[in-house]
Amino acid sequence: MRVRPTAQMKLLVLGINHQTAPLAVRERLAFTPAELEGALGELARVKGVSEAAIVSTCNRTELYCNARDAxxxxxxxxxxxxxxxxxxxxxxxxxxxxEASRHAFRVAAGLDSMVVGETQILGQLKDAERAARDAGSMGVLLNGLFKRAFQVAKTVRTETKIGSASVSMAAASIKLAERLFASVADCKVLFVGAGEMIELCATHFAAAQPCSIVVANRTLERAEALAGRFGGEAMLLNDISTRLAEFDIVVSSTASQLPIIGKGMVERALRARKHKPMFMVDLAVPRDVEGEVAELSDVYLYTVDDLSEIVRQGVASREGEIEAAEGLVDAGVAEFHQWVASRTLVPTIRELRDHTDRIARHELARAKKRLAAGDDPAELLERLTEQLTAKFLHAPLATLNSAAPDEQELLAAATRRLHRLPTEDNE
Known part of the structure; x- marks a missing residue:
């Protein structure tokens, strides 16, 4: 069966991000880590899809496919x-x-992030690539795409200073806290979750030397491991409701599909605190803190979208670096385009080799028979050369001779280029 190469290499990206969808939409469309394996298997079985990977973070959900039908x-x-x-x-x-490969490379380089130049997304892309590989939905095209995306990201990081002045979500959180409290050093901080984002936030807040740090997590062992790094205390998520009033600052980022901190829980905590202000940062998608909590007068609740203006500070000062990074992305796109084109030609090149090999073997077998029958070797070699030349040229000459007038010039030019024949320019 002959398969058209163009049907096998069609890169497609479908997605939403912080620029196209509000948080409420992003959290409805996000995939949890537990869902990914099953979702990848199902997506790879959709008609016309031969490869699939899914990137799902707090700021984006994207489907990367080798697919014919968007x-x-x-x-x-x-x-x-x-x-x-x-x-x-x-x-x-x-x-x-x-455009799909350019997007992938810009994402990997941190150019499409809410925090331009941030590096966390690169790790998330690597996780997505690993998940697709484990699920068996990764193929030649996506393997090539992600490999080059990681190379482009490394080049951008090495050859530009795009990440040197980036303001992370963690840094933005502490900036906001410092606006509310005279000193973070006088505050008690609760971190809900023990993943990468919480680890990053804890590092930033610990540098401000708060009077206490507590890490709450579903498993106590993981909470203890993180809290121990900062001289803090660990507790279970179930204990938050009874201890929430203790904390001035709450930073949350878990993979929970339902809110962990509800409005009622916060209202009880505020009464116990005699309405002393509480600063809360919810970096989770879906949200860990009920949206209605923001309606309470003594709570200052910020989500990932609320932090967008702060994290964009400093972009103007890096315009030159961003321009240089975009140039490196463009170079990566051109290289990837050439690679895809070369992969598209592989079946044609293979068929051409097989075709010429069959002709050569057939004529060689005939010559060997004539040699065994006693024919003159010199005459056989001359006849073999003539037969090979005639066979190799038969199809292209027939095509040229039978071509319509409007095709002849193009075919003639292509023939001269393929066989490196003299042209008017180089005669």
């Missing part, structure tokens, strides 16, 4: 998340081929 992928995405197609489509970007 509408089929969109339909699957909407059905998976239990949302109408029209609702998903209004927030969606759909990118193909070069």
């Amino acid at each position: 509408d089929a992928v969109l339909g699957w995405f909407a059905a998976q998340r239990g949302r109408p197609v029209d609702e998903v489509a209004q927030h969606l970007y759909r990118l193909e081929d070069d």
Whole structure:
């Protein structure tokens, strides 16, 4: 069966991010780590999809596919998340081929992030690539894409200073806390969760030397491991409701599908605190803190979207670095385009080699028979050369001679280029 190469290498990216969808939409469409393996297997079985990877973070959910039908992928995405197609489509970007690879490279380099130049997204892309590999949904095209995305990110990090002045979510959180409290050193801080984002936040807050640090997590062992690094205390998530009033600052980032801290819980804590202000940062998607908590007068609640203006500070001062990074991305796109083109030609090159090899073997077998029958070797070699030349040239000459007038010039130029024949320019 002959398969058209172009049908096998169609890069497609469908996604939403902090620029196209508000937090409420992003959290509805996000995939949890536990869902990824099953979702990848299902996506790879969608008609027209031969490879698939999913990137799902607090700021984006993106489907990377080798696929012929974007509408089929969109339909699957909407059905998976239990949302109408029209609702998903209004927030969606759909990118193909070069634009898709450019997007992937910009994401890896931190150019598409809320915090321009941040490095956390690169680790998240590597996690997505690993998950797709483990699920068996990774193939030649996506393997090549992610490999080059990581190379572009490394080059951007090495050759520009794009990340040198970036303001992370953690740094932005402590900046906001310092606006509310005279000194973070006088505050008690609760971290909810024990993942990478909480670890980063704890590092920043610990540098301000708060009077106490507590880490709450579903498993006490992991909470103890993180809290121990900062001289803090560990507790279980179930204990938050009874101890929330102790804390001036609460930073949360878990993978929970339901809010951990509700409005009622916070109201009880505020009464116990005699309405002393409480600063809360919810970096989770879906949210860990009920949105209604923001309505309470003594609570200052910030989500990832609320931090966007702060984390964008300093971008103007890095415009030159951003421009240089975009240039490196463009170079990566050109290189990847050439690689995809070369992979697309592989079946044609293989068929051409097989075709010429069959001709050569057939004529060689005939010559060996004539040699065994006693024919003159010199005459056999001359005849073999003539037969090979005639056979190799038969198809291209027949095509040239039978071509329509409007095709002849193009075919003639292509033939001269393929066989490196003299042209008017180089005669």
